[in-house]
Amino acid sequence: MIAAGIGFVPGGMAHAAGPSADGAHGITSSEELLKSAANAFTFSSPADRSVVKTPPAAGDKAAAAAQGTGTTAGADLRVGLSGTATGARTIDLKSEITSGLGTALAVVIDWGDGTSSTEHAGGTETRTSHHTYAEVGSYTVKVTVYGPDGANGPSASNEMPFTTPGSEFTPHSPTRLLDTRDGTGAAQAAQVPAWGEARVKVGGNSGIPADVAAVVLNVTVTNTKAAGHVRAYADGTERPTTSNVNYAAGDSVPNLVIVPVGKNGYVNLYNSGEQGVDLIADVTGYFTRTSANGYTPTDPTRFVDSREGLGTSRGPVPGQSQFAVQIAGTRGVPAGTKAVALNVTVTGPRAAGHLTVFPSGQAAPNTSNLNFTGGQTIANAVIVPVGADGRIIVRNGGWDPADVIVDVVGHYSPDGVSAYIPIRPVRDLDTRDPAQWPSGPLKPYRYIYSTYGDEDPTATAMALNTTVTNTGGAGHLTVAPDPNALWQYENKTYTPPVAPNSSTLNWTAGKTVPNLVQASLGVNGIVDFFNRSGNNTDLVLDIFGVYARH
Numbered sequence: 001m002i003a004a005g006i007g008f009v010p011g012g013m014a015h016a017a018g019p020s021a022d023g024a025h026g027i028t029s030s031e032e033l034l035k036s037a038a039n040a041f042t043f044s045s046p047a048d049r050s051v052v053k054t055p056p057a058a059g060d061k062a063a064a065a066a067q068g069t070g071t072t073a074g075a076d077l078r079v080g081l082s083g084t085a086t087g088a089r090t091i092d093l094k095s096e097i098t099s100g101l102g103t104a105l106a107v108v109i110d111w112g113d114g115t116s117s118t119e120h121a122g123g124t125e126t127r128t129s130h131h132t133y134a135e136v137g138s139y140t141v142k143v144t145v146y147g148p149d150g151a152n153g154p155s156a157s158n159e160m161p162f163t164t165p166g167s168e169f170t171p172h173s174p175t176r177l178l179d180t181r182d183g184t185g186a187a188q189a190a191q192v193p194a195w196g197e198a199r200v201k202v203g204g205n206s207g208i209p210a211d212v213a214a215v216v217l218n219v220t221v222t223n224t225k226a227a228g229h230v231r232a233y234a235d236g237t238e239r240p241t242t243s244n245v246n247y248a249a250g251d252s253v254p255n256l257v258i259v260p261v262g263k264n265g266y267v268n269l270y271n272s273g274e275q276g277v278d279l280i281a282d283v284t285g286y287f288t289r290t291s292a293n294g295y296t297p298t299d300p301t302r303f304v305d306s307r308e309g310l311g312t313s314r315g316p317v318p319g320q321s322q323f324a325v326q327i328a329g330t331r332g333v334p335a336g337t338k339a340v341a342l343n344v345t346v347t348g349p350r351a352a353g354h355l356t357v358f359p360s361g362q363a364a365p366n367t368s369n370l371n372f373t374g375g376q377t378i379a380n381a382v383i384v385p386v387g388a389d390g391r392i393i394v395r396n397g398g399w400d401p402a403d404v405i406v407d408v409v410g411h412y413s414p415d416g417v418s419a420y421i422p423i424r425p426v427r428d429l430d431t432r433d434p435a436q437w438p439s440g441p442l443k444p445y446r447y448i449y450s451t452y453g454d455e456d457p458t459a460t461a462m463a464l465n466t467t468v469t470n471t472g473g474a475g476h477l478t479v480a481p482d483p484n485a486l487w488q489y490e491n492k493t494y495t496p497p498v499a500p501n502s503s504t505l506n507w508t509a510g511k512t513v514p515n516l517v518q519a520s521l522g523v524n525g526i527v528d529f530f531n532r533s534g535n536n537t538d539l540v541l542d543i544f545g546v547y548a549r550h
Contacts, residue, residue, distance in 0.1 A: 040165070041084070041085035041162075041163060041165045042082070043083045043160050043163075044082040044083070044160060045080065045081045045158050045159065047080030047098060048078075049080075049158055050077075050078040050156045052077060052078065052156045053154065053155050055152055055154075076098070076099065076100030077099050077100070077101060077105075077147065077154050077156040078099075079095055079096065079097050079143050079144075079145050079157070079158045080098075081093065081094070081095060081143055081158050082094045082096075083162050085162075085164060085165045086130075087165075087458055088419035088421055088458075088548040088549070089133040089136055089166050090130065090132045090133075091131050091132075091133075091162055092128060093129045093130070093131065095107060095126065095127045095128075095129065095143050097125055097126070097127065099121075099123045099124050103147065103148050104121070104122060104148060105123065105147060105148075106118060106119075106120060106145070107121050107127060107144075108146070109129060109141070110143075112140045112142070112162070113134065113139055115131075117131075121145070133164060135291040136168055136289050136419050137289060137291060138161060139161070139162050140160070140162075141160055141161075143157065143158055163289055164289055165421050166289070166419025166421055166548065167213040168288065168289075168291060168292035168293055168420070169216075169285055169293045169294075169295065169338075169383075169412045170286055170288065171284065171293070171359075171384070171385030171386075171412070172284055172285045172286060173359070173362060173365065173385065174282055174283070174284050174356070174357075174358050175206050175282065175365065175367070176280065176365075176366060176367055177201065177202065177206065178198060178200045178269075178280060178281035179279075179280045180279050180280075181223070181280070185281070186198060191223065191278050192271045192276060192278070192279050193271070193276045194228075194275055194276060196271055196276075197268050198268070198271075198279050199269075200217070200266060200268070200269060200281050202261050202265055202283070202286070203261055203266075204265050208283070208286050209288055211288065212261045212287070213260065213287045214259060214260045214287040215258070215261055215267060215283060215287070216257075216258050216283065216383050217256070217257050217283055217284075218256050218257075218281070219232060219244060219245055219254065219255055219257050219269060219280070219281050220245075220252065220371060221247045221271075221277050221278070221280075222251075222277070222371070224253075225277075226273055226274045227246075227248045227249060227273065227512075228247060228271060228273020229246045230243070230247075230269055231243055231269070232244045232268070232270075233259060233260070234267060234268070235261075235266035236263060236266075237260070237262065237424070239270055240424065241427065242426070242427050242465065242544075243272070243514065244516075245514060246512045246513070246514050248511070252371045253371070254370055255380060255514050255516060256381040256383065257465075258287075258420075258422065258516070258544055258545055259422070259544070260422040261286075269281065280368075282368070284339075284382070284384055292414075293339065293412040293414055294412065294413070294415070294417050294418050295412055295418040295419075295420065295460070295461065296411055296412075296416045297409065297410040297460055297461035297521070298332060298333075298520060299480060299481060299500065299520060299522070300343070300504075301407065301409075301502070302405070302407050302502055303407065304406035306403045306405070311325055312404070316401030316403050317396045317404050318401050319398050319399040319401060319402075320398075322364065322393050322395035323394055324391045324393055325391060326390060327391060327411075328391075333408065334413060336413050336414065336415070337390070337413045338385065338412050339383060339386055339412040340383070340384060340386055340408060340411045341382075341411065342357070342384065342406055342408055342409065343379055343380075343407040343409060343503065343517070344369060344370055344379065344381075344394070345377065345379040345404070345406075346370055346372045346405075347403045347506075348375070348402060349374055349402035349403075350374060350401055351398060352371075352373045352374055352398065353372060353396065353399065353400065353402065354368040354369075354372065354398060355368065355372075355394060355395065355396060355402075356368050356397055357392060357393070357395075358385075358395070359386055359392055360387030360388075360389055361387040361388055361389065362387070364393070364397075368397065369382045369384075370382075372402070374400075376508075377474075379405075379476075379504065380515060381515055381516040381517060381518070383412075405503070409520070410520065417460075418460045418461065418547040418548060418549055419547065419548060420463070420547050421546050421547075422544065422545045423543065423544065423546065425543065425544050426543045427541075428450075428541045428542065429448075429540065429541040430538075430540045431539050431540070441536035441539075442531045442536065442537055442538070442539050443531065444531060444534045444535055444536065445532070446530075446531055447499070447528050447529055449482050449526050449527065449528050449529075450527045450528075451525060452525060452526070452527055453525030457525075458549045458550055459525065459546055459549075460520070460548065461521055462519045462521065462547075463544045463547070464517050464519055464541055464544070465516055465541070465542040465544060466505060466516075466517050466529070466539070467512065467539070467542070468511075468513050468538065469513075469537070469538045470537065470538040471508070471509055471512075472509060472533075472535030472536050473533060473534060473535035474506075474509060475532055475533020475535065476504070476505065476506040476532045477504045477515075477529060477530065477531065477532065477537075477539075478503055478532055479517045479519050480500050480502070480520075480528055480530075481519075481522025481523070481524070481526065482497050482524060482527065482528045484524060484526065485524045486525075497528050507533075509535075516544075
């Protein structure tokens with residue numbers, strides 16, 4: 001369904017009025033995205049595959065010989081199956097029953113997960129049954145239809161495989177899969193040419209399973225000579241029109257991507273620019289359709305701010321040094337957490353450098369999460385494994401001091417209830433497009449709210465790429481769940497939301513800056529995007545996936 005729920009809200013952060021008449025914008029809701037992605041998971045077994053049994057009367061050898069499949073004494077009883085996923089772990093099963101018995105039938109469904117259910121049919125009919133699996137995975141669904149004599153009379157059974165579209169996360173030690181500068185993961189050391197692409201081997205590489213559904217990569221573009229952007233997508237699928245990493249001449253820019261993996265195990269990185277670039281891809285985890293770690297989104301929570309001495313020593317982090325951050329078992333993140341979703345910001349660096357985030361108990365890897373230049377304030381999303389002691393390590397790989405800020409936005413654990421469904425990338429909002437958004441750029445200290453999940457209680461978070469462009473001055477974007485319900489906006493009884501003390505991305509005048517955000521939908525299914533600057537900025541939102549409970 002289409003929700004007319006993305007709205008431009010006049011007024012300051014603390015003084016929002018209602019959405020203006022020309023500010024409502026129809027978006028694709030999480031419910032529609034889930035259905036679209038899940039409906040691709042359709043399985044069937046036609047009725048002619050039914051195993052038909054007619055128990056013989058005592059001593060009736062002729063009837064005994066007639067048991068089995070095909071035309072037998074019970075061939076007037078058959079069942080065809082079709083199953084369609086309707087969520088991360090939910091199936092709609094259709095049982096097409098054909099019966100010449102003209103009497104009540106018992107329909108026994110073995111869902112393949114150790115549970116079963118019994119329904120009843122009056123004869124020839126099609127029944128639709130629903131089931132939610134406790135875990136993502138692959139199952140064999142079997143349906144058996146019995147006549148009035150139960151197991152002592154005619155029966156027909158059929159079975160089919162079913163795989164949930166939802167996937168769960170397995171953390172991976174940060175590992176470099178591609179570096180075109182030295183030929184790592186490539187045929188040779190060479191830049192990706194203009195309008196060309198690099199193929200990254202993911203499935204079956206560095207301990208990643210061959211049947212991986214999606215992968216978390218930190219993609220860095222460097223040695224750039226002109227402006228452009230990079231698009232990440234599954235090999236063997238149509239190239240999307242969305243973007244993952246935007247860059248200008250001379251930039252070294254990272255961005256986290258969660259990207260589906262092609263059936264052949266590859267991901268493509270397309271250089272949409274007029275000059276060649278070098279590309280680097282570091283893996284920190286992957287999603288499979290087997291039980292692992294579910295996701296729990298949280299409101300953005302600041303764990304580290306070296307400017308204030310929060311979570312580490314007060315003052316800039318010295319070059320070539322590192323500090324530990326306790327994650328699991330503190331501030332709402334449960335013990336046993338296997339990985340954490342972060343937004344990491346560096347500010348006030350004295351010279352160029354990079355940050356690396358990795359699990360405690362390990363040596364610093366040869367990877368980077370955030371690249372910066374002197375004086376720059378820049379943020380990047382990070383998903384990183386948590387060490388056995390519940391801590392992560394943040395390392396300043398530069399030679400000079402820099403302040404570091406770490407915001408937690410979610411965590412992965414065996415008890416996490418949300419599974420991830422990657423989708424074909426969708427451009428959801430572009431304020432530069434007057435046909436889509438007539439209100440123009442996002443004004444200073446104002447916000448846009450988006451009703452992604454107000455009618456879909458199963459969705460918990462969205463995987464979005466947020467991009468700001470045409471920036472008039474320095475500022476930052478904050479993304480957080482809205483405390484109001486949609487009806488409160490509609491009847492103008494809402495409470496103006498206050499942006500939390502966190503940032504999703506930072507920019508300076510004239511820059512185009514992207515960042516991935518795993519936006520919690522909160523209790524109302526609405527997400528706010530705050531322009532925390534004194535100047536206009538254009539905002540672009542691209543959707544890459546949905547987290548759902550079931």
